[in-house]
Amino acid sequence: MKDIAKLHGYFRSSAAFRVRIALNLKGIPYQTVPHHLRKNEQRAPAYLALNPQGLVPSLEIDGRVLVQSLAIIEYLEETVPSPRLLPEDAGARARVRALAQVVACDIHPIDNLRVLRYLRREMKQDEAAVRAWYNHWIAEGLGALEPMLREEAGTGRFCHGDTPSLADICLFPQVVNSQNFQLDLSPFATVERIYNEALQLPAFERALPQNQSDAE
């Protein structure tokens, strides 16, 4: 019998949140191992031995330790192909990955906890400046996603077609995260519509930060 997968994460981490959704969509059972990022538990020696980068998530599965949320999800897609998180056609796959990467490469890294912490501590920025920063980069990214989602033929009920894909898996946690600084979503109507579609699915709903065992 295979060992159950172990997801090292944190309830508020958007990257761990993506992996939770993917595991839920694929129906892969897993245990969560929380690491409290605000207490720097991800820098404890035992965790660094597992993931030298000292970030979450890491996934222990099939006797391996996987890191980086998108790499983990691509692995799940390759090893548990159904239900698909990427379409079959190469052009459509490129679209889904690009939508995912607008969030994963161009919004989330600039707005995550360690960066905001640097702005506060090393750059002595006040909360208004941190909030302006945060909302600037989300608005830039969602402002790019909105016309892509609104105007491109590939969009359906979800970011691509009528079933959730890697793109929704990245978008949904970013929208949830944007609520931390009360971002006004009204300019991003298609993004908001897709967020609400995803919220109806148990795989997304169960992955919400407030539904994790380490939620505060």
Place this chain on the structure above:
Amino acid sequence: MKDIAKLHGYFRSSAAFRVRIALNLKGIPYQTVPHHLRKNEQRAPAYLALNPQGLVPSLEIDGRVLVQSLAIIEYLEETVPSPRLLPEDAGARARVRALAQVVACDIHPIDNLRVLRYLRREMKQDEAAVRAWYNHWIAEGLGALEPMLREEAGTGRFCHGDTPSLADICLFPQVVNSQNFQLDLSPFATVERIYNEALQLPAFERALPQNQSDAE
């Protein structure tokens, strides 16, 4: 006859640089269409019609427009499988993608031109503070990559095995880019060794910023 691919880029863009290396490794002929980022040419209406995000690169290929460098490279891998940029085994593929994403998600987005510009203009940071920021995030990222590359069995002449992969395609431009702020590479000996290996390959050497038609 197929139209020749068109790469919309900028000589200094690390993300465009990745796509140049991948096209060179795959032997796919392409023309470059430069957009001067310091003059904000990527925000011109004609370019926004092609790529609503207003970032480079975009690749016109096979009658499509592709955006986001990693999505583009995965497309090239799927449509022109040889030479491989990802290994065959799912676990090894996850490792290569994770190494690539340490650069593409955790270093580059925080240190690119638009972010440094925000620090200077909106946050009124001086050059010393911008340089400290820049080197902090590169050192964090390379500090994570170094033990992964030094200690994991998958590493060979290149990041994974003895042929260049997606991981080298991301790492090489980041190392070149790090020279802008004179980062000391000596703590990252394995990174530096792999950079020097890649520099020997024409596919990497031809993709260098200074070898582009729009280089200054």
